Amino acid sequence: MGLLDKQFAKEGIVISSLEDLLNWSRLSSLWQVGFGLACCAIEMMATSASHYDFDRFGVIPRNSPRQADIIIISGTVTLKMATRIKRIYEQMADPKYVISMGSCSNCGGPYWEHGYHVLKGIDRVIPVDVYVPGCPPRPEALLEGLLKLQEKIRNESLVKKTA
Amino acid sequence: MKNIQEIFSDLKEKFGDAVLELIASPPFESIITISPLQIADVCLFLRDNEELKFDSLVCLSGVDDANGKTIKNENGDSVIEGGTLSVYYHLESTGFRHKIILKVSAPREDPVVASVALIWRHADWHEREAYDLVGFKFLNHPDLRRILMPYDWEAGHPLRKDYKNPEFYMGMKVPY
Numbered sequence: 001m002g003l004l005d006k007q008f009a010k011e012g013i014v015i016s017s018l019e020d021l022l023n024w025s026r027l028s029s030l031w032q033v034g035f036g037l038a039c040c041a042i043e044m045m046a047t048s049a050s051h052y053d054f055d056r057f058g059v060i061p062r063n064s065p066r067q068a069d070i071i072i073i074s075g076t077v078t079l080k081m082a083t084r085i086k087r088i089y090e091q092m093a094d095p096k097y098v099i100s101m102g103s104c105s106n107c108g109g110p111y112w113e114h115g116y117h118v119l120k121g122i123d124r125v126i127p128v129d130v131y132v133p134g135c136p137p138r139p140e141a142l143l144e145g146l147l148k149l150q151e152k153i154r155n156e157s158l159v160k161k162t163a
Numbered sequence: 164m165k166n167i168q169e170i171f172s173d174l175k176e177k178f179g180d181a182v183l184e185l186i187a188s189p190p191f192e193s194i195i196t197i198s199p200l201q202i203a204d205v206c207l208f209l210r211d212n213e214e215l216k217f218d219s220l221v222c223l224s225g226v227d228d229a230n231g232k233t234i235k236n237e238n239g240d241s242v243i244e245g246g247t248l249s250v251y252y253h254l255e256s257t258g259f260r261h262k263i264i265l266k267v268s269a270p271r272e273d274p275v276v277a278s279v280a281l282i283w284r285h286a287d288w289h290e291r292e293a294y295d296l297v298g299f300k301f302l303n304h305p306d307l308r309r310i311l312m313p314y315d316w317e318a319g320h321p322l323r324k325d326y327k328n329p330e331f332y333m334g335m336k337v338p339y
Contacts, residue, residue, distance in 0.1 A: 108339060116321045117312065117321070120339045124335055124336060
């Protein structure tokens, strides 16, 4: 990242590229939409609670998509819900990121064949940055997914959105 | 507390031909079959009679009996023609501690059943579910809309045995 590479001893001045600074500030405060769908949401809440402490990565649930940077699709997406998720995603301000959490939102999960009501993967509706496998994934897996997303944001370019 | 035989003879005496038969299948609980348009009258009697007082509808469920003829239509899909769809009512009296199961069967092509939503208020959502997933038409239901599937779902009722899922819903691909 090189944010603190060039530091003057006395004046408290740090030299960095604008790109690095923006990427660092983005990845350090990923506010998520306060939004849960099924049993994955229970694991997501456990990740937010004191034991796993999502807040140490700067992830805070916000109750409005307009104040959020990231949406975690945590659970089974029904066709009825998919239209709502699309609207929530469209209400978020850029730059915005999506973590698809669990088998259901990755690919339909156990409902892949006979689930007449289930969307077989949230990536049919909105673009996904990181897929977290599991049914449901443990909090450690979700943290890993978040770290992967941070890695992606760290390598973003000002002129081209890569994540 | 009354046993199923006594309840059946009470009903038979009061409603005559509307009460069809008593299906006993021990060790499971016995089932009384009722004709679909009289079920509301029978249920009101069961709730209000001093010696029965069935104050709780434990569950109401719709079933596709799939006992008609399976034929291929012009698109090559197998559809069921004829036969019946059934609704089961599990009733309990919290005071007397007795239970019964009622069953009504309606023809598949026009499954009209009298609503009990105004007798036990929680039957409202149960009947909406049975309408949504199996396709019963409940007479005199206060608000018969879909409850689980989207309101604009046009592909029919998913728990019917010959149901076929659509290829797309609002631009989203449905099959895997």
